[in-house]
Amino acid sequence: MLKKPSIPKGTRDFSPVEVTRRTYIMDTIKGAFNTFGFQPIETPSFENSETLMGKYGEEGDRLIFKILNSGDFLSKVPDDLYTEKDSGKITPKISEKALRYDLTVPFARYVVQHQNEITFPFKRYQIQPVWRADRPQKGRFREFFQCDADVVGSTSLWQEVELVQLYDTVFSKLKLDGVTIKMNNRKILSGIAEMIGAEDKLIDFTVALDKLDKIGEEKVKTEMLEKGIDESAIKKLQPLFSVAGNASEKLATLKNLLSVSAIGQEGISELEFIVNALETLQLSAATLEIDVTLARGLNYYTGAIFEVAAPQGVDMGSVGGGGRYDDLTGIFGMKDMSGVGISFGLDRIYLVLEELNLFPETVTVTTKVLFINFGEKEALYAMQAILKLREAGISAELYPDTAKMGKQMGYADKRDIPFVVLAGESEMKEGSYTLKNMKSGEQETVSMDRLFSKIK
Template sequence: MATIKPSLAKGTRDFSPREMEKRNYIFNTLKPIFKKFGFSEIQTPTFENLNTLTGKYGDEGDKLIFKILNSGDYLSKVPGAILDANDSNSLIPHISEKALRYDLTVPFARYVVMHQNEIALPFKRFQIQPVWRADRPQRGRYREFYQCDVDVVGSDSLLNEAEFILIYAEALSKLGLKDFNIKLNNRKILSGIAEIVGKPSLIVDMTVAIDKLDKIGFDGVKNELLTRGFTEEDIRILEPIIALQGNNLQKLEALKVVLQHSTIGLKGISEMETVFEYIQKFGQEALLENIVEVDITLARGLNYYTGCIFEVKTNEVQMGSIGGGGRYDDLTGMFGLKDLTGVGVSFGADRIYDVLEELDLFPPSDNDRTQLLIINFDEAMDTFNLPILQELRAANIAAELYPSPVKLKKQMSFADANQIPYVLLVGEEEMQSGQLTLKNMKSGEQQKVSKQDLIRILG
């Protein structure tokens, strides 16, 4: 049998111990902030029923869902006419009933519906788990990646939107980012724009196209709009709206004029103003002046957003969005629970990781690593070394005994390779005197210490 060369599936990665330290640094920075704002952690399964996920992300999103083939001879029960049609879309329901989760929001909505009699509303949760998308891998875009979601369901207060802005600002600042923007828009404003253009039924087509502005430019957006049913006249009306300039208040005032005949558009503007008022009441006017940006081109092409929408980008590194979200008033209605509003945002942990790595913002290796390696000269010394090892661990000092009495050079190389700062050398002399030899691997200095001194130095 030929030897198979091991490889990773495209868009996935392995993580070394040091990389896991860095990833956990991100998660451990975010979690206390989420908890401080009143959020509790949940988890949901890696895969969901396919019909739970489909129809929630738009046609483009549905195409990116990783389907799981049914077990067994899954083709045997497929009608012959469907097999002969050679059409994968009609075949999928017959061969796949499960799928890897695409995001954390839809599974959360399913969770809320299923546990509605167990939770108190408003329910505030955060969730840090991997998701999967059959996307084209590229820098900052993976097929398997972690999301850090924070959501509230059961509250229509725009105080929630304001607090998400505060969470973003505090979390990204604590991670060391200094120059980032929290972009804000409202799907009601976009609906109002579609209304005045005369194409309210094409709101999704319009938002999907506009959302690509920073990737394909206005000419690209124009061409896509033309293929989606918009006319040159429609685009003439849209262009100055998309190109709005000025500070946040100036943009909103300009939109009031443009959308003066659109009730839903004016409601979207009013919601944005209310969010800004909350930020001011928190005493965080500087956020509105320096970080929060009204961006009418922000659409986030997901069908379930109905109100305020967010997107976060850093200006320190060339990278796509590192966070985003919005309000989804009718999402749980898809699962039979009507009139339960929700709003949430997500942190793109993998992109944030890449940004921190490029900017060298990760702290030095933490103290969770092994602090001391006890050199193994002879297995007969286990009766002396193992009680020392146990005392060190009882004192919450990460320590280990090299498992076998190999050459000293190999054991020292192991300590160097694993960045263990100290080694303990225990021979016959040390056993008799009780004075142990402690070596600092960085300086090379050695000193004689008692067990009590050892714990004090490393503790």
């Protein structure tokens, strides 16, 4: 008995409707990228293992899909190493390439490799799939697309302002109102750690703080205690748990709390610049919020940190994120190349639009009109009209077989094709076409010109 075919966990097949809707989102994002002056690049789906490994931390490295070398890959493994059965030692011997884990490290490699061809500041966008050996769950897959925009070679905070505007533009075009762009700064987090005397435990402190909205204040404090942050330090944090108000008001509170921290004041000043500029420029679909607990990618980001939350009432994680990094290309030996970038979560944006019923009806329409096949002569007559319709940019098709009328009409109905054209002997004699509106059921005999106008 043949085994039923299946696909790997964390991957998906996409139906024509799903592909059309995903393309709609990607085209919207791509259009905004182009409008903001970003240039497209593409990198290979797999890289040399040495390019990827060691760039994402121990956990990230574990999630990288390795590609086995071609041929007899085990022949290069010494017998003693094979006997040890230590996968960490064996893997470099049998796998020299890996599927990309994200678009950022390949981008860093691209910048270093092509630095003499690039004009800096370099504004690039990239929309390609990535792969992670993660545990699949809602909104998280092992194969998924990333939609990234980055600027490297500039320390100007106007780039951060533009990236917030870019988020707002895309969500506005998608009619996705009510998203919240949360913003923080690595320097503020460093200032807080300095204030409470926990500079040496910055990572532990921020990882716990980042969970405030998920596990609550008391559990955050417990986790900090478990990480070796003493009670007196945690008491100094108390005002942070109740920072409230709009972006400007929160920054004013932070400025007072971190008055003794030079690094903290620097981070506040940077956020003030961004907030003040955006208050003047104004956002249309999104709300800007200062979130002092936001600490995503702390090992990576050095300045502003962004995370985009779905509208209230939608059970979904972040639909985008990013931030400022001071040394993107340093991992490949090219120092002092500051950059800032953001990413759109295509799959999660899709799920949000679907849940809120925000996909335009026109997005799912493929063929606009189907011509019924009555026979060879009639089909040729129909094909002449189909040719003219296609030249005018109207999607049209002929049912390929001379099947029963009911079957052909059923095909149009199942495909949600809005118009059907019947062209038999009488229509051929008159040079006309019988057009049927599948929704209303109305039909009329029309000329070619009238056929065009009715379908449009």
